[in-house]
Amino acid sequence: MREIVVGGAQLGPIQRADSRAAVVERMLALLERAAKEGCGMVVYPELALTTFFPRHWMEEQAEIDAWFETEMPGDATRPLFDRARALGIAISFGYAERTPEDRHFNTSILTDRAARIVGTYRKVHLPGHSEYDADRAFQHLEKRYFEPGDLGFPVWRNLDAWMGMCICNDRRWPEVYREMGLQGVELIVLGYNTPSVNSQNGAEGLEQRLYHSELSMTAGAYQNATWVVGVAKAGEEDGHPLMAGSIIVDPNGYVVARAEGEGDELIVHACDMDRCTFGKTTIFDFARHRRTEHYGRITSQTGVVHPE
Ligand code: CDT
Numbered sequence: 001m002r003e004i005v006v007g008g009a010q011l012g013p014i015q016r017a018d019s020r021a022a023v024v025e026r027m028l029a030l031l032e033r034a035a036k037e038g039c040g041m042v043v044y045p046e047l048a049l050t051t052f053f054p055r056h057w058m059e060e061q062a063e064i065d066a067w068f069e070t071e072m073p074g075d076a077t078r079p080l081f082d083r084a085r086a087l088g089i090a091i092s093f094g095y096a097e098r099t100p101e102d103r104h105f106n107t108s109i110l111t112d113r114a115a116r117i118v119g120t121y122r123k124v125h126l127p128g129h130s131e132y133d134a135d136r137a138f139q140h141l142e143k144r145y146f147e148p149g150d151l152g153f154p155v156w157r158n159l160d161a162w163m164g165m166c167i168c169n170d171r172r173w174p175e176v177y178r179e180m181g182l183q184g185v186e187l188i189v190l191g192y193n194t195p196s197v198n199s200q201n202g203a204e205g206l207e208q209r210l211y212h213s214e215l216s217m218t219a220g221a222y223q224n225a226t227w228v229v230g231v232a233k234a235g236e237e238d239g240h241p242l243m244a245g246s247i248i249v250d251p252n253g254y255v256v257a258r259a260e261g262e263g264d265e266l267i268v269h270a271c272d273m274d275r276c277t278f279g280k281t282t283i284f285d286f287a288r289h290r291r292t293e294h295y296g297r298i299t300s301q302t303g304v305v306h307p308e
Helices: 019-037 061-065 076-089 167-173 174-181 205-226 271-283 296-298
Strands: 003-010 041-043 090-098 104-111 117-122 153-158 160-167 187-192 227-230 235-237 238-241 247-248 255-258 265-272
Touching: 003 187, 003 227, 003 247, 019 041, 019 076, 019 235, 041 187, 041 265, 061 255, 076 090, 076 167, 090 153, 117 160, 117 255, 117 265, 160 167, 167 187, 167 205, 174 205, 187 205, 205 227, 227 271, 247 265, 255 265, 255 296, 265 271
Parallel strands: 003 041, 041 090, 160 187, 187 227
Antiparallel strands: 003 265, 090 104, 104 117, 153 160, 227 247, 235 238, 247 255
8 A cells, every 4th residue: 555645735715915925824724734634745726826817917027927936945935845844745836937048837846755846847738818808707818928838747756656747727638647647647636726607708607617627637537547636726816706626536536535615725535546556457558458550630630620
């Protein structure tokens, strides 16, 4: 048995005026709770340190850059790393990354129990649009503020398991899970900021949004025989609602822990990595059963092309 007690640290809303220091205080409170529950790892949401700023139209580069971190850890996040190291808890969280070359990514990191960064992931699937859209109730400007990730979908050996990351919209794409599945991933951790309503037509109610989120993660878990931990930032941010629904999914696709509210909340499950073995050696034994000669379109084509 290779058990990791994993905590999903859902965050309630973060308002535009909230400081990084105030958010880190909340993350620390969840970390302390996780320590009491015996967690060896804690997962926080996408863009965990700030409000989901891509909902706001900004033109001045200095105003945009103010949402980005130029170092990790930095002054605001160092207390989180220090406490995680003292408690021996690995962490993963998302933030807006600005590189020394002035590139902008929607990034997440993974640490070991000594708070060393062992993995960095940059979000590949950026939803939304890049120009102001007057028809929307609110904007979703990830394509304006970030460039697509350039690191692919690596996995890392951490806490005696194969771990990978993706971020929010990535969780809806089966290719993401399979890329990591083909590297033997056993635990995929991800954070998300998902609006509760559609910004263009107000349709797709909360129930359907929660269902699609869960459907994506449970399918990805089952079809790749891996644990998946999906963690929300939730509640009313800057007057705009984000859905909750943080879950931990086992390698059979069952939800084994689920957040109940829309505030700061910890969900916990003891995840045995050896439970991935059955699926990986039977129905999803990729080496024996995959037929790559028929999968060419998956990487050669993006949009739909009907046969002539
Ligand atoms: N943050 C993020 O990727 N959110 C998207 C919203 C899609 S609607 C434009 C998501 O897939 O949850």
